[in-house]
Amino acid sequence: MQILSELTKDLLKTDIIPFSVGDTIKVYQRITEGAKSRLQVFQGVVISKKGGGIGESFTVRKISYGEGVEKVFPYHSPAIAKVEVVTYGKVRRAKLYYLREAKSRMNKIKRKKMTKKIRKEA
Amino acid sequence: MSLRLMGIKIGMTHIWKEEKFVPVTVIQVPETVVIETKTQEKHGYNAVKVATQKVEKSKINKPTLGQLKDYEDGYRYMYEMRDSEIGKDQKISVDLFSEGEKVIVSGISKGHGFCGVMKRHGFHGQPSSHGAMSHRRPGSIGNRSTPGKVTKGKKMPGHHGQATVTELGKEIVKVYPEKNLLLVKGGVPGTKGSRVFINKWERK
Numbered sequence: 035m036q037i038l039s040e041l042t043k044d045l046l047k048t049d050i051i052p053f054s055v056g057d058t059i060k061v062y063q064r065i066t067e068g069a070k071s072r073l074q075v076f077q078g079v080v081i082s083k084k085g086g087g088i089g090e091s092f093t094v095r096k097i098s099y100g101e102g103v104e105k106v107f108p109y110h111s112p113a114i115a116k117v118e119v120v121t122y123g124k125v126r127r128a129k130l131y132y133l134r135e136a137k138s139r140m141n142k143i144k145r146k147k148m149t150k151k152i153r154k155e156a
Numbered sequence: 157m158s159l160r161l162m163g164i165k166i167g168m169t170h171i172w173k174e175e176k177f178v179p180v181t182v183i184q185v186p187e188t189v190v191i192e193t194k195t196q197e198k199h200g201y202n203a204v205k206v207a208t209q210k211v212e213k214s215k216i217n218k219p220t221l222g223q224l225k226d227y228e229d230g231y232r233y234m235y236e237m238r239d240s241e242i243g244k245d246q247k248i249s250v251d252l253f254s255e256g257e258k259v260i261v262s263g264i265s266k267g268h269g270f271c272g273v274m275k276r277h278g279f280h281g282q283p284s285s286h287g288a289m290s291h292r293r294p295g296s297i298g299n300r301s302t303p304g305k306v307t308k309g310k311k312m313p314g315h316h317g318q319a320t321v322t323e324l325g326k327e328i329v330k331v332y333p334e335k336n337l338l339l340v341k342g343g344v345p346g347t348k349g350s351r352v353f354i355n356k357w358e359r360k
Binding site: 066089 | 167
């Protein structure tokens with residue numbers, strides 16, 4: 035196990051802005067089509083974070099034209115150019131899977147008060 | 157020349173190569189040294205004998221120790237490479253292989269014990285409900301009095317796994333000479349910590 039984690043240590047990102055479950059974030063994903071590459075933005079609520087090390091991933095959910103859409107991003111993928119936090123949410127669960135059942139509750143996530151600590155991290 | 161290396165399967169992880177996800181198996185190749193060269197005249201075939209994975213000499217039995225009497229260290233495993241031209245006392249390591257090379261990997265697969273036909277041979281089985289009275293059985297295994305016997309090689313329940321499995325065309329993704337590690341794309345037979353052989357693939 036130690037060999038594996040040491041091997042992938044260099045591949046881990048250190049420059050990602052910290053965010054947590056309940057936050058609304060913008061994910062900028064690099065998409066390469068032939069020779070061209072562009073950035074695609076996916077904005078939504080982080081409903082889960084799972085895994086550790088190089089296998090860590092997070093799920094972002096948004097409502098697109100009335101239909102729920104979820105995307106799972108590998109945290110350390112080089113295709114993710116950057117992550118921006120739009121709002122910090124205040125939630126009491128680690129996994130917000132209940133949002134799948136209740137669309138209207140998505141907008142009801144309370145905003146977290148901007149404490150000094152959060153401001154520093156951001 | 158048939159070059160091959162014995163390694164220890166460490167486990168699986170993944171890396172990124174140009175933004176593409178590549179699943180890899182990490183194989184550690186312990187220090188390997190040539191301890192004997194065999195010749196056509198003396199032994200009837202050309203080969204080199206190598207010893208690998210250092211271990212205290214007190215942990216080796218006396219017959220094996222005799223083969224290692226010229227060496228300070230003891231080695232746990234020994235194997236031969238046919239028609240190889242590597243000289244005695246030379247050390248060999250992972251840099252025998254290069255990135256992007258296709259190799260043959262063989263190991264002993266995970267043991268599954270005594271298995272039924274569904275797990276062992278992929279039979280479909282019978283319905284679980286609607287009055288079915290057999291579920292995971294093989295069903296019929298032959299005809300009646302003609303031919304009056306079960307054909308040889310009929311797939312039946314029995315021991316599954318723990319057999320030598322050889323896979324061709326495995327790609328070497330990365331080589332770490334300083335860490336003695338090899339990254340092979342995809343899976344490799346066997347459990348973590350088991351021995352695997354990485355062979356040069358010589359296509360004729």
